[in-house]
Amino acid sequence: MKKTLLLISMIPILSFSQKKEVLKYFISKDTLAGVKDQNGKIIVPAQFKIYSDLKDGDPVQEETIYFDGSKKGEAKEKNTWGYVYDKKGNFLYRPFFYDNGADYFNEGLRRFVKNGKVGFADRTGKITIEARHDFVSYFEYGYAEFCDGCDWEQTEDEHKGIVGGTWGIMNTKGETVKPIVKRSEKDREIQGKYYAYPFQYNQKEKTILQFFEKQNKTLSELYYVNVYPLKSEAEKKLVFEIVERPKENFPYYQINTYASAKGNMISDRFKFMVSEDGKEKYAIDFNEKIPFDQWLNNEIKDAIQYQKDNPDNPNKFVK
Numbered sequence: 001m002k003k004t005l006l007l008i009s010m011i012p013i014l015s016f017s018q019k020k021e022v023l024k025y026f027i028s029k030d031t032l033a034g035v036k037d038q039n040g041k042i043i044v045p046a047q048f049k050i051y052s053d054l055k056d057g058d059p060v061q062e063e064t065i066y067f068d069g070s071k072k073g074e075a076k077e078k079n080t081w082g083y084v085y086d087k088k089g090n091f092l093y094r095p096f097f098y099d100n101g102a103d104y105f106n107e108g109l110r111r112f113v114k115n116g117k118v119g120f121a122d123r124t125g126k127i128t129i130e131a132r133h134d135f136v137s138y139f140e141y142g143y144a145e146f147c148d149g150c151d152w153e154q155t156e157d158e159h160k161g162i163v164g165g166t167w168g169i170m171n172t173k174g175e176t177v178k179p180i181v182k183r184s185e186k187d188r189e190i191q192g193k194y195y196a197y198p199f200q201y202n203q204k205e206k207t208i209l210q211f212f213e214k215q216n217k218t219l220s221e222l223y224y225v226n227v228y229p230l231k232s233e234a235e236k237k238l239v240f241e242i243v244e245r246p247k248e249n250f251p252y253y254q255i256n257t258y259a260s261a262k263g264n265m266i267s268d269r270f271k272f273m274v275s276e277d278g279k280e281k282y283a284i285d286f287n288e289k290i291p292f293d294q295w296l297n298n299e300i301k302d303a304i305q306y307q308k309d310n311p312d313n314p315n316k317f318v319k
Contacts, residue, residue: 021087023060032072035065035089043089047072063249064092064125068102079152080113084125092125098138106138108244108254109172118146120174123250129174135162136170141188141241141258142198143177144170169195186239199241208253208274211281212240218296219257221317223270225303230314235259238270246276253278269299 022038026046033054034046048067065085070076080094082102095102096111096118103111109120109128119131120139133146150165168176169190179193186197201209212219220236244254257270271284272292283295290298303317 023065023087025054025056025058025060027054027056033067033069035060035085043087044085048083060087063123065089066095066102077113078116079118084112084121086125093121093127103138106140107142107172107256109139111136111138122247123244124248128172129170134165139172142172142243143188143190143195145190146170171198201242204278205242205253208278209240209242209255211274212255212257212272215296216240219270221315222299222303223257224315225313225317226306226310227315228313236315240272251276 023035023043024038025033026036027033028046030046031049032046033048033050034042035044036042044065044067048069048071050067050069052068054068065087067083067085069082071083077094079097081097082095084092084095086092093112093114096113098104098111105123108122110122111118112121112127112131113119114131116134117131118133118136119127120129120136121127134148134150136146137144145167146169147162147165147167150162150167152160153163169179171177177195180187180196182194184197188195188198216238220238223238224231224236239258240255241258242253243256244250244252246252252273252275255272255274257272269283269285273282273284273289274280281292282289283292284290285295300317300319304319307313307317
């Protein structure tokens, strides 16, 4: 590990579906991509120019079919990238363009664009929030910022930014929410205002979260071991929340880790998944689903080695 400041990482989580259908991408003679089933039946005709390293015969691994590119004969649509279909070949939506590609799933939802407006879909392709705002941020700690009457414009630092418009905050139901008087450390702060703690759990889900809470001290020391400057114990305390629940072809709870209950995602090394029965626990390390105990041992080894290489690190890991 290297010396680093606290950064928010937005690496997409891979799909871990239970395979029911065998679908494969195919590349036509004119280098356009489509999808066939295991019997060779065409599900989606070859009509997409692909910009990723997709190869002929690659399996469809997610809950939906995604084409990372443009569609033959179709005009470019502002703020979109790629196309999403269901596994029967029905068009679902066009993902929002983000970070040089299709928007990631964050807290189980991904942005899409329809008629110039932004909405949200889940992993199964279901539209959970209709497209009705000119811009919406990704969800973080249960909330997203949206604006109407705004647009992308060039800024002084040569990057495009959202300017103008009327802004608001929505929850994961797409409802506009109002700020409150701060009631607890778990309330979310956005732009200097507070919004109510957005999560609710049944007893089974509370038990799942207790597993991670019992290891809070160890996990926080592992995360902050390479963070500068010195953090207090209160600042290092982590918060674990279930942001996605089991659904068809996705039999897991997803647990995100947040720093000091401020609602800031800290690292994709600290995203977890728990099986629907609560027995199997995994860490998601970029593209891999790793058994939790194995991941924890690897993190401890890395932390110990980091402290040997950097004995001046202010936030110590104590085994």
